[in-house]
Amino acid sequence: MEFKKIIEEKSNEYWGKYLPHLSIDCVVFGFHDATLKVLVVQMKEKNLWALPGGYVLKTENIKEAASRILQQRTGAANIYLQQFRVFSDLNRSEGFFEEFEDTIWHKQRFLSIGFYALVDYSQVNLVVDEISDACEWKPIDELPELMMDHRSIFDKALITLRKQLNHKPIGYNLLPEKFTMPELQKLYEIILGKKLNRGNFYRKMLRYDILIKLDEIRKGGAHKAPDLYQFDLEKYHLALKNGFSEGW
């Protein structure tokens, strides 16, 4: 079906189902191939990229809404979610649905609640929905141009992620269950945006006493097989309560 038709059809349904004026946009981070990636969707016929988002049912709270939106998009449940900011500028959607009637749902003034999400890249199966042409992971330094104010939503999410690295279980949620020390270091380096010294990183991580060294190693790669670790969840959450010391 044509984009305009779909939007018009949805409109009536949405007015009854969702809270007006309120949307949710998600910045979904995943880590793969030593790269931090973000989920973006391409709007049908608009040839424009956007952050995955949706609306808040009249019968749910905003975290449930974000969770539902992402489950539809990724197939994954129990995604780690943090709200980080409300975007409320009057002109944030500008003339985006100009060609539609004023009574259409999408043409309201929307305030958007920004969530960032951390997912295990390997657990995600992307879903392309009715109003999008594509749904893809993009490296954070190769993001396409995003519609409306989604670029600044992303920017703010990344800054928040960086600040919370020592206070939230970010490593745990972005990495697969088993991972190597170089992978963990790479993740930290990307989020912080700077190189870290290997030896010092290794010692500091072990000193935190939140990792369990497994009896396995990762075979198959070139060179020496790296050791595998996993988080000691109990100690990890205990450490997060206090926050790790800052200042890398």
Place this chain on the structure above:
Amino acid sequence: MEFKKIIEEKSNEYWGKYLPHLSIDCVVFGFHDATLKVLVVQMKEKNLWALPGGYVLKTENIKEAASRILQQRTGAANIYLQQFRVFSDLNRSEGFFEEFEDTIWHKQRFLSIGFYALVDYSQVNLVVDEISDACEWKPIDELPELMMDHRSIFDKALITLRKQLNHKPIGYNLLPEKFTMPELQKLYEIILGKKLNRGNFYRKMLRYDILIKLDEIRKGGAHKAPDLYQFDLEKYHLALKNGFSEGW
């Protein structure tokens, strides 16, 4: 006029003026008499205390809304404001306006955007409005019972304030222009909830290089007159960009 009458009268006006389902609640901090205080208002006839709050005009963004709400309440403009969280639980207002018609503005489901505000206590003139009996500063450890989920809004604000102490101009906005080193230290101790060593605090503050020592001292008190300082705004904001090192 009677509380019920006022509410009913406001209702029609509000439906036209404000965005539905959305409210703003402010946790306003002030520092006075070596005590961190919070602004609370007493609801008329309800004998219940609440955080000062309001709604978002259809023609303003949320920061403008919070600013307007606080200006009406305190007479002060240019108040330092930070949004920190959206509160969206379905039962957060419970049966608070039970005795009213379902169509009344106040009986909607509200999502509330939490702001914290930092004000110079000495610059504030409190205003009691139509639907409140009182508007008072209360020490943070002597807060009265608050309506709805306002207690948890306050709790979250205080936690946020503590976390942001080294990343936002919190000292600057809570203190008068000129202040003494013991006052500054007291403020830090209260926000952090622990005693700090005087000599070390003094050296650390000076090392930051964000204070200007004035040629005046505060006469009149008992004992030795303490030196007065003010913030070097330029250096202060520069330092905040990077964030002071954590870990008191």
Place this chain on the structure above:
DNA sequence: TCAAAAGTGTTGGCCCTACACCCATGC
């Protein structure tokens, strides 16, 4: 044999805590 990973050692420096001591001064 080469390259990546693992593990360890060392150095100097900074900052933190804790405690202690000095001086100044208002009442």
Place this chain on the structure above:
DNA sequence: GCATGGGTGTAGGGCCAACACTTTTGA
């Protein structure tokens, strides 16, 4: 003289950055 404030000294410890060396091992 006493309480408060201003200012400084120091000892010990922790962590950090930077650098360097060794060992292990898969392809």
